[in-house]
Amino acid sequence: MNQTTKISRLSNDNSSINVQWEDGQISNFNYLWLRDNCPCDIDVHPTARERRFNLIDVSENIKPKSYKINIDGKLEIKWDEGDHISSFDQKWLRNHCYTINNNKEYCSPYKLWDNSLDLSKVTIDCSEIMDSEEGLINWLEILNQFGIAIVKNAPTENNSGLKVINKISHVRETFFGTPFEVIDIPNPNNSAYTAGKLHNHTDLPYYEYAPGYQFLHCLINEVDGGMSSIVDGFKVSDFLRNNNPEVFDTLVNTYVKFKNNDFTQETIRFFHAPLITLNKDKDYNDIRFSVSTMGIIDCGPKDVEKFYKAYRKFAGLLHSEDYSVKFRLNKGDIFSFNNRRTVHGRTKYNPNSGHRHLQGYYLDRDEILGKLNYLKKIEL
Numbered sequence: 001m002n003q004t005t006k007i008s009r010l011s012n013d014n015s016s017i018n019v020q021w022e023d024g025q026i027s028n029f030n031y032l033w034l035r036d037n038c039p040c041d042i043d044v045h046p047t048a049r050e051r052r053f054n055l056i057d058v059s060e061n062i063k064p065k066s067y068k069i070n071i072d073g074k075l076e077i078k079w080d081e082g083d084h085i086s087s088f089d090q091k092w093l094r095n096h097c098y099t100i101n102n103n104k105e106y107c108s109p110y111k112l113w114d115n116s117l118d119l120s121k122v123t124i125d126c127s128e129i130m131d132s133e134e135g136l137i138n139w140l141e142i143l144n145q146f147g148i149a150i151v152k153n154a155p156t157e158n159n160s161g162l163k164v165i166n167k168i169s170h171v172r173e174t175f176f177g178t179p180f181e182v183i184d185i186p187n188p189n190n191s192a193y194t195a196g197k198l199h200n201h202t203d204l205p206y207y208e209y210a211p212g213y214q215f216l217h218c219l220i221n222e223v224d225g226g227m228s229s230i231v232d233g234f235k236v237s238d239f240l241r242n243n244n245p246e247v248f249d250t251l252v253n254t255y256v257k258f259k260n261n262d263f264t265q266e267t268i269r270f271f272h273a274p275l276i277t278l279n280k281d282k283d284y285n286d287i288r289f290s291v292s293t294m295g296i297i298d299c300g301p302k303d304v305e306k307f308y309k310a311y312r313k314f315a316g317l318l319h320s321e322d323y324s325v326k327f328r329l330n331k332g333d334i335f336s337f338n339n340r341r342t343v344h345g346r347t348k349y350n351p352n353s354g355h356r357h358l359q360g361y362y363l364d365r366d367e368i369l370g371k372l373n374y375l376k377k378i379e380l
């Protein structure tokens, strides 16, 4: 981070220490915040890196008896309770200053795309991922920024995708099994296990916490048809936010039921969630969309008409040629995508024209972000 981390002046008031930095920026550090974030080994476990100090062990009126920049250049505070001294690194204070950080303009990590997406930008060779940390970081960054990556030249033995995916982390288990076999079978418990067309959808929207990423590993694809499609749900959401704010608000505010009770399950799963959710910065958090597993709508009578109007608009865009990227999965490809951002589908194929076998895996979004943060040494 290219910013000064040197304090030029210290003062205090009833509730906080005020810092003036050499570049003129001002920070206020609340006393309780400072005491709560004391980094000493007594207060933070040195290997677990978890807080041991409990804020309720001091009064809400705790304040410094004295404070100064000490000989090590740290802000040293002697507290008037508990006979405790806290020392804060200046760089740490600057990086964690809630005054300055909350004034910064939010910068979205997402690169939104439509049908003009150049797939070569999101394609990576399997050997890069397996042989170098840079390759793994590149894959994770593509996934985080674009929500889609195509890994080329992966091995094609049964279950061999797991070795590649385990470079990131452990998989997320579901009742479909690991891996799940995307093939044409009789009496399927999911439309994916047929040769039919699949409408664009997110997987498992009836889970409270739908899997964050999906990996479809193509072992063989010799059939006529079966073209894959993918749409950036965040891009579509962004279009609606800018052009149809009423539709956007309805999609963000209406809770929609999704359900699964297929014949192989001894469970009945259902969950209500909006089709679009936002994060604390009002950026896109996730979308849920699945014609086949959306349950019977049970929102209030005054919202039904409004919801269906918004839903039709959203569904239309999520299947629109303007947003859809289409391609053919080839043997050795791992089609990887953010299952809570994009919708994916495929055209029907002729099962008598040859073999088509994909093996699927899920991973939570925490694993992608957690690994990326670790490899990029993000400071907390």
Ligand SMILES: [Fe+2]
Binding pocket: 192, 201, 202, 203, 344
């Ligand atoms: Fe799917």
